[in-house]
Amino acid sequence: MILGPIGFAAPWLLLALVALPILWIILRAVPPAPIRRRFPGVALLLGLKDEDSVTDRTPWWLLLLRMLAMAAVIVGLAGPVLNPRDEGEARATGPLLIVTDNSWASARDWAAQIAVLDGLLAEAGRAGRPVALMQLNAPAAPVFRAAESWRNQLPGLTPAPWAATPEAMERTAGLLGEDGFETRWLSDGLAHPGRAALLAALEAQGPVTVHESPRPVLALRPAVLDGGQITLRALRARADGMREITVQAHGLDPAGVPRVLASLPLRFDEGATEASGALSLPPELRARLTRFEIAGEATAGAVTLTDDGLKRREVALIAGREDREGLELLSPLHYLEQALIPTADLLDGALTDVLPANPDVIVLADVATLSGAEQTALLDWTEAGGMLLRFAGPRVAASDVSRSEEAPLMPVRLRAGGRTVGGAMSWGEPKALAPFPEGSPFQGLAIPDDVTVSAQVMAQPDPTLAERVIAQLTDGTPLVTRKRIGAGQVVLFHVTANAEWSSLPLSGLFVQMLERLAVASAITPPDTAELADTIWQPVEVLDGFGRLRDAGTMPGVPGERLLDAALGPDLLPGLYDGPERRVARNVIAPDATLAPMEWPARVPVEGLERQPETPLGGWLLAAALLLLSADILASLALSGRLWPARAAAGLLLALSLGAPEQAMAQDDLRAIEATSEVVLAHVITGDAALDDAARAGLRGLGRVLSFRTSVEPAEPISVDLETDELAFYPILYWPVTPDQPTPSAEAYVRLNDYLRNGGLILFDTRDADVAGFGAASPNGARLQRLAAPLDIPPLEPVPEDHVLTRAFYLLSDFPGRYMGRAVWVEAAPADAEQIEGMPFRNLNDGVTPVVIGGNDWAAAWAVNERGDALFPVGRGYAGERQRELAYRFGVNLVMHVLTGNYKSDQVHVPALLDRLGQ
Secondary structure (H helix, E strand, O other): OEEOOEEEOOHHHHHHHHHHHHHHHHHHOOOOOOOOOOOHHHHHHOOOOOOOOOOOOOOHHHHHHHHHHHHHHHHHHOOEEEOOOOHHHHOOOOOEEEEEOOOHHHHHHHHHHHHHHHHHHHHHHHHOOOEEEEEOOOOOOOOOEOHHHHHOOHHHOOOOOOOOOHHHHHHHHOOOOOOOOEEEEEEOOEOOOOHHHHHHHHHOOOOEEEEEOOOOOEEEOOOEEEOOEEEEEEEEOOOOOOEEEEEEEEEEOOOOOEEEEEEEEEEEOOOOOEEEEEEOOOHHHHOOEEEEEEOOOOOHHHEEEOOHHHOOEEEEEEEOOOOOOOOHHHOOOHHHHHHHOOOEEEEOOOHHHHHHHOOOEEEEEOOOOOOHHHHHHHHHHHHOOOEEEEEOOHHHHHOOOOOOOOOOOOOOOEOOOOEEEOOOOEEOOOEEEOOOOOOOOOOOOOOOOOOEEOEEOOEOOOOOHHHHEEEEEOOOOEEEEEEEEOOEEEEEEOOOOOOOOEOHHHOHHHHHHHHHOOOOOOOOOOOHHHHOOOEEEEEEEEOOOOOEEEOOOOOOEEHHHHOOOOOEOOEOOEEEEEOOEEEEEOOOOOOOOOOEOOOOOOOOEEOOOOOOOEEOHHHHHHHHHHHHHHHHHHHHHHHOOOHHHHHHHHHHHHHHHHHHHHHHHHHHHHHHHHHHOOOOEEEOOOOHHHHHHHHHHHHHHHHHHHHHOOOOOOOOEEEOOOOOOOOOOOEEEEEOOOOOOOOOHHHHHHHHHHHHOOOEEEEEOOOOOOOOOOOOOHHHHHHHHHHOOOOOOOEEEOOOOOHHHOOOOOOOOOOOOOOOOOOEEEOOOOOOOOOOOOOOOOOOOOOOOEEEEOOOHHHHHOEOOOOOEOOOOOOHHHHHHHHHHHHHHHHHHHHHHHHOOHHHHHHHHHHHHHHOOO
């Protein structure tokens, strides 16, 4: 039974309310009315008053209290429920089948879907209905069982990073049976092939109701490199008005820390389902990209991973002889440059000049002899993972390199001289290329008929020669050989890089061979034919929420399935490593579109904002207990026996007052601890790892201060801006995170009082200089919003004559874990001018209230309990020097807070003595 917003699971118990008048009469009779007797002696008692009198009937207010208590018990036992189902749902019986798409698009409102699912299971449990749960992307026969057993499994239910295929839906329809049931379908809002047939099969079993989120589905196509710019295209399922979104480019900063490297706003026009834009990034920053994602959309479809297609490799070209003026076509590097310019960044210069730039590939065109220093440096670079690509030529053929023994930077031994048409070791006619052998990186490439070789350097027969040949001529002589050196490799083309010995550089096959060797970045994905007979190992995979996780021991994927097969449990979206390159398999294909699901008019569609049913029985029974307790106290008061109750109440009051006193005592102890010694404090951000790092950083800075100065700080303290007093701490270290909660108005009042009374806040955005200072980085944008209510004076980068540069140490830079970022302090007064003969300006005597930077100082200061550094800073000696400068900046900062600008005041002493004539 439903009365307004309240329903009753056992409405027949409400009939007990009819007995309340009878109960009223019974209660009125207790205590019983006295019998009236006329007694003459009563006249002697007239005028006397008994101070301890007892009423002869129950007061009306006590009767009302008891009646309310009994009514609360009756209504509570009747099973009242707030926001119950409508009458039709309340009478629903029989089995219930819950179908979930459970796809990546469902992740956008996954919490709401789980809430709806939990509500459906709770309702079915109260009605005693058996329930089955089916996931379309993992078809299985429905198993009907108690709803409570399904509710226990909800925490482990997560969306998958793929959508159900038509075959999966057809298989699901065949597993439904013929027993009949009601269906609730939790849809992801997208039109997938095969839905119509599955809907018809479900309707044949009973009524179908759809639950679908009204939020639009957004997705991102794979990024494309076009003319040096990255083109990004976003999709949406419904063209509902104009909308703006932001696509964030994620990658690794120079220290290897994941960050947002760039952002690109995109706009969906009215009636448009696609938005596009171009992002221009320098090559070194583009090489650091790992993924693009739509801000605020936690789905796998809103993420696109990057692979080698966006990474233009740096290639250094070095020739053994100078180009002949006016004869560019005879240049050893001409055809290489033409093949690589569209897909790689070329470096020019001597070998010793380009090695420090750590290029991906070094090409030596007819370079025969290397000096000892060049060979050692080049060998170290190759062993570390570099690719050395060598081309033969007259110099190599005439030299003694790799003749008697194999040279370290040659893949094979070479015979003296060479082989040419009409020579001592001659061919009758130029030779063609043989089909590329199995296992060669060139396997599968078509060989044009016009590619011939007229001269080459010959490889010396050797037991290891066969396994190092990756291309050969029709007569079996090697054309391209390769050898692994550490993590890198050296490849030798036995012909020249120009057209003197072969027509290979004139053909498109030459470009394809360079791409297969990963000398040039392949902008377009490889063809399925190119991936045949290869196995690709997953490195990182996406979950339904678009989060990357390590692939662990997942099995490899055959190359012919990697690009075209449907995603599923055996082919997850992610990054896959294969021969010579890395390929990203994304949820959204380059030509994919999104279409909304249009349900037939006969199918009711509900949203996910469903008011949950709230049982009220427990609250009413608790209220009845409170009313009965009040009745007991009132009865004791009326009978004059309330003193035990008063004693109990006093005890409860004493216990309740003890907790605040204990809290006050704790606050007093904290205040004593903070004022007995100098204490460095940091602001609690809500990120446990970041708060621990900040506390460890202040601990390390405190140790340095104790060793080197007269300041001996106590253990650092974590400060909650909402509850803690700030006046105890001379400095607050405030690390900024993008999702840090905004302090309350009361907290900002305390912060402004703190700044106006001499306190200093060190804001650290920890974003280095990747995105530039200000709102270009999420941390900088968050800092601007956090600092807007604060009373902060005008700021400027630290000038060279600021006291921070000489408070204890002489500093010109203020590095932390990162370097090269401006540090901002209070701007000097407009009338602060430098006097001739004085090294510093006469700056104000106060302490700057804020210092703003992004060098992550706490990470550079942080140590554990044993004094060991917790985070790496740079590399080798340079890194330790950077950490030392970070400590010196911290010492200067604390000295500036505690002593003000006294270092600047000392410069006036010589002028004062001169004026006094001393």
